[in-house]
Amino acid sequence: MADYRMNEAELEKVFQDRIDDEQKIEPKDWMPDTYRKNLIRQMSQHAHSEVIGMQPEGNWITRAPSLRRKMILLAKVQDEAGHGLYIYSAAETLGISREEMVQALHDGKAKYASIFNYPSLTWADVGAIGWLVDGAAIVNQITLQRTSYGPYARAMVRVCKEESFHQRQGYESLLVLASGSKEQQQMAQDALNRWWWPSLMMFGPHDAESAHSAQSMKWKIKRKSNDELRQAFVDQTVPQAQYLGLTIPDPKLKWNEERGHYDFGEIDWDEFYRVINGNGLCNRQRIVHHRRAHDNGAWVREAVEAYDEKQKARKQQAA
Amino acid sequence: MNGARQKLLDFVIAQADDAMVLGQRLSEWCSNAPYLEEDLALTNVALDYVGRAKMFYEYASKLEAGKRSADDIAFLRDGRDFRNLLIMELPIGDFAFSMARQFLVDVFNLEYMALLQQSSDAEVAAIAGKAVKESRYHLRRSHEWVLRLGDGTEESHARMQKGLDELWGYIDELFVNTDAEVALIKEGVAIDRALLRDSWSNQVEAVLQEATLSKPGVEWTVTGGRQGIHTEHFGHMLAEMQFLQRAYPGLEW
Numbered sequence: 001m002a003d004y005r006m007n008e009a010e011l012e013k014v015f016q017d018r019i020d021d022e023q024k025i026e027p028k029d030w031m032p033d034t035y036r037k038n039l040i041r042q043m044s045q046h047a048h049s050e051v052i053g054m055q056p057e058g059n060w061i062t063r064a065p066s067l068r069r070k071m072i073l074l075a076k077v078q079d080e081a082g083h084g085l086y087i088y089s090a091a092e093t094l095g096i097s098r099e100e101m102v103q104a105l106h107d108g109k110a111k112y113a114s115i116f117n118y119p120s121l122t123w124a125d126v127g128a129i130g131w132l133v134d135g136a137a138i139v140n141q142i143t144l145q146r147t148s149y150g151p152y153a154r155a156m157v158r159v160c161k162e163e164s165f166h167q168r169q170g171y172e173s174l175l176v177l178a179s180g181s182k183e184q185q186q187m188a189q190d191a192l193n194r195w196w197w198p199s200l201m202m203f204g205p206h207d208a209e210s211a212h213s214a215q216s217m218k219w220k221i222k223r224k225s226n227d228e229l230r231q232a233f234v235d236q237t238v239p240q241a242q243y244l245g246l247t248i249p250d251p252k253l254k255w256n257e258e259r260g261h262y263d264f265g266e267i268d269w270d271e272f273y274r275v276i277n278g279n280g281l282c283n284r285q286r287i288v289h290h291r292r293a294h295d296n297g298a299w300v301r302e303a304v305e306a307y308d309e310k311q312k313a314r315k316q317q318a319a
Numbered sequence: 320m321n322g323a324r325q326k327l328l329d330f331v332i333a334q335a336d337d338a339m340v341l342g343q344r345l346s347e348w349c350s351n352a353p354y355l356e357e358d359l360a361l362t363n364v365a366l367d368y369v370g371r372a373k374m375f376y377e378y379a380s381k382l383e384a385g386k387r388s389a390d391d392i393a394f395l396r397d398g399r400d401f402r403n404l405l406i407m408e409l410p411i412g413d414f415a416f417s418m419a420r421q422f423l424v425d426v427f428n429l430e431y432m433a434l435l436q437q438s439s440d441a442e443v444a445a446i447a448g449k450a451v452k453e454s455r456y457h458l459r460r461s462h463e464w465v466l467r468l469g470d471g472t473e474e475s476h477a478r479m480q481k482g483l484d485e486l487w488g489y490i491d492e493l494f495v496n497t498d499a500e501v502a503l504i505k506e507g508v509a510i511d512r513a514l515l516r517d518s519w520s521n522q523v524e525a526v527l528q529e530a531t532l533s534k535p536g537v538e539w540t541v542t543g544g545r546q547g548i549h550t551e552h553f554g555h556m557l558a559e560m561q562f563l564q565r566a567y568p569g570l571e572w
Contacts, residue, residue, distance in 0.1 A: 029394055051350075051355060054349060054350040055350050058349040058361045061362075062343065062347060062559050062560060063560065063562050063563060064563075065563035065572035066394070066564075067373040067389060070346075071366055071369050074346060074349075074366040074369065075363055076363040077350075078363055078366065081355055081362065085355055085356065100389055146426055176571055177572075179565070180570055184567070189517050193368060202539055289350065292351075293350065293351045293352065296413075296414075297353020298353075299472065299475055300354075300414050300468070301353060302474070302475070303468050303471025305465040305472055305477030306465070306475075307471045
């Protein structure tokens with residue numbers, strides 16, 4: 001019998017043709033090993049970011065200043081946990097378990113959004129995280145609704161809807177502060193001062209220096225470059241800051257008529273790499289916290305397993 | 320304010336405080352749960368309780384003709400003026416303790432809120448109607464956890480039993496009517512808590528038995544929450560909860 005199986009190069013050709021044709025890749029389809037690994041890296045990082053992001057926001061749940069704000073924040077953090085769950089599940093279709101992904105996070109092998117290594121110090125930070133951090137995430141995630149891997153693209157559709165809701169709520173809460181007392185206005189400005197640059201850093205290094213970018217674009221895992229996304233974020237956010245009456249901490253920020261975009265200053269890349277490499281204020285705290293919760297819950301997870309085993313045995317006995 | 324209205328206000332504020340304080344405690348679990356699914360579920364339950372508190376506080380504000388807002392009542396009273404049951408304010412402890420508390424409270428709340436839907440006060444009845452739906456879901460969860468932890472491993476069994484033992488002395492207070500409640504029961508506004516005891520005991524004992532847990536031997540019992548006599552933990556919880564309103568008085572957030 002003739003062997004009709006394609007060799008690796010032929011498979012890759014068919015795969016790339018499908019990508020070029022805007023077809024979605026589904027879990028059972030053949031895919032290059034590096035495509036799989038690249039996606040696992042990106043999706044697990046995304047899921048971890050949702051989960052670790054619960055910490056700086058959760059930091060203010062017990063101190064939220066009104067019943068309404070407490071409810072909004074609880075609902076938001078609940079959504080983040082939900083996003084983490086979908087994205088872990090979507091990543092699991094690539095043949096990795098959530099336990100393995102969490103282990104990689106604890107071992108420092110998997111990353112999460114570096115912005116969560118900055119501390120949330122005042123109530124205004126909760127608004128700033130919603131407005132800027134979720135705002136930056138949406139700019140990226142909107143393009144990911146068209147990412148080539150089907151389960152990830154579909155997860156993004158739902159995530160985007162909720163994130164844009166969060167962004168509006170964050171902005172609305174800053175609007176109240178910005179039009180409030182002098183202390184509240186200062187609180188809002190201070191939050192913008194501290195979160196602005198880290199938000200721009202969320203888009204990653206310049207295109208020329210981005211390690212995974214070129215291949216990810218070819219495979220349409222990524223649909224727009226880091227610099228394109230960053231520019232889109234700046235363009236949409238500057239007028240919002242103006243409406244708040246707050247000042248973006250960048251003296252070089254200026255509308256460029258010719259380009260039809262805002263020009264803006266250079267990111268402090270030393271700080272970017274310093275924080276990514278573990279020297280942010282909260283890097284250790286975030287992982288210690290996650291690991292502590294995980295370890296403290298070990299006996300619960302063991303109990304659930306033992307209970308399920310007992311139930312199964314009882315059912316078998318009864319049958 | 321006349322006597323009858325004052326009694327109704329006291330009753331509504333006590334209901335609000337019960338929900339507020341338990342919601343605040345539950346929210347402390349956020350990002351600390353044993354599963355990501357539980358982070359989600361526990362914040363969801365916390366949200367239900369804060370929402371319930373908000374409805375009761377808003378009604379209280381209305382009864383006071385807006386003298387204080389719902390937020391004022393929640394964030395600007397000191398501990399002595401809070402009227403929650405003591406069981407609601409105890410620190411979260413471990414997961415077994417928290418689930419034991421939820422279960423004991425959920426069994427009570429489901430039945431209590433179901434009856435309170437018949438309150439002659441339309442606003443109270445409406446809030447109870449919403450609460451009863453939530454409590455049904457809460458009880459399904461906490462019931463499951465008592466079974467799993469009680470009949471799980473030796474460690475989980477021991478922790479669940481310890482949680483129950485530590486909580487048991489706070490149970491009596493669930494069934495004590497305040498003076499305001501006694502008057503409101505006659506008018507059909509409030510529910511006689513004492514009448515729920517047998518049903519509560521039967522339901523709880525059946526689940527404990529299925530979960531291979533023992534009903535704690537009652538050797539002690541404490542009350543005081545409804546008189547504003549709280550545990551020493553409570554002031555710390557309020558200090559955290561009320562920080563912004565206290566540090567920056569009189570502002571909108």
